[in-house]
Amino acid sequence: MTDSPLPDLGTRPAPSGSGYSDALPAHLGDVMVKLEGIEKYFDANHVLRGVDLEVRQREAVMLIGRSGSGKTTLLRCINFLEEPTVGWVEVDGLRLQADPLRDRSRRHQEQIRQMRLRAGMLFQDFNLFPHMSVLANCIEAPTRVRGIGRDEAVATAERFLDKVGLLEKRDEYPARLSGGQKQRVAIARALCMGPKVLMFDEPTSALDPELIGEVLKVMEELAHEGTTMIVVTHEMHFARQAADRVVFIENGVVVEQGPPEQMLDAPREEATKRFLRRFLTD
């Protein structure tokens, strides 16, 4: 495994991982997400060590790797829940440079908000707003952030709640829902904002085993409908089913990437083989 050196900001580091772009599946569109030289330090802890990643429109990319490898941090760097230390993030044409020293300037904050409008996020522990009904959860940001009228927001919310199979729960409070239902509401809530890409941070890790399937099913549908998705997951079976591409991350760098069959059945890198061997024999 190679530690990439600190990238010179003026130049573009060579894409890391095995060459993927020469074998693009036909259904994919233009580049939707582009990460360049993302580095992240937590104090002295070097978590991301120069990550480059491109995600195309309609592509479903699964990030795999052991815990602590930096995959969650990478996701959180895309919508700036973590400000990267160095690097560029581009989503749907909005290009934003990491700016850890000026992260309180108003202009920078506004740009980060624009980035978040493009990149919706799902969390491991759902984070529905407990003091609001399911419907209120779904229309809160559309009405107050996007400025959409209430009627229209409700119609949109009902459409997406129906899509995740929970329309009849629209007036319930989150406390009355199971974990799987909560995560499906969270997906509907994110969709209501009309994001260009959906990011999932281990969306099924906090769920009881029997509830995982219902969430993965919704995600798989989204993937097959051509939603651009980046998913941090440990569900290898799901990755095989739904991923256009699997990306293996270790020690803060992309070690290897490729189509799921190749990545899961015939990885090239020793580190990937080691990870999968341990993971699949469990």
Place this chain on the structure above:
Amino acid sequence: MTVAPIVAQVTAARRGARRRFSAIFAAVWLALIVLIGGGMWIASGAEFEFVLRSGPVIVLQGAGITILVAALSIFFATILAVLGALARLGANPIINAIGSFYVSLFRGTPLLLQIYFIYFGLPQLGIVLPAIPAGVTALALNYGAYMTEIFRAGIQAVPRGQREAAEALAMPEQLVMRRIVLPQAVRIVVPAIGNDFIAMLKDSSLVSTITVHETLFMAQRIGRSAFEPIAALIIAGAVYWTLTIIFSFFQEKLERRLARGDR
């Protein structure tokens, strides 16, 4: 052999034990009230006729003002506490220092002194407040300082994920605080605020010293003129106690309603 009769017996026995507990509990309460209340009454050597004559006046006038003063004070104290907590949690060092100074000053000096200062001291600076506004100001400032710390803890107790989820939905900072964090913080602090309100009901008696016609003031005035000072104090005590019990009842209801979304 069926188990059903045993199950029924166990259920019945458990219900019986619960009833017995409640009955004894109530009996002890009643006995203590009769014993201590009666003892105090005998010690006061008062005529019962005094209660009939003066009791209603103390209750109608005094209790009304007590409730008014306490309610206004808790209202303004809550506003001060939210502002204080936001100041203490903010990144602005000037605002933060002002909040910190406020809390320190009003927690560090006696409430009675604050009441005196606002009523007797401020006029020296040309600020003359009538008795009730002065009393409310002092109570609100004092309780606002304590409640600042309660609200601060409440805001910090809202899980970080809530803020992050709202931020990920592109909500700006102020909206996150107003719509997501504060409503949940309020729910967390309601029991503590309720306690403070109960305490304030009784601390409001301190404003009798600046001639606010609240319960204790009325009791002292009437008791003195009727030569029944102790009996009047007992009536005042009963008023405060009853108000506390009534408020506790509503507080419990409110907490249950606010818990609707919880767990």
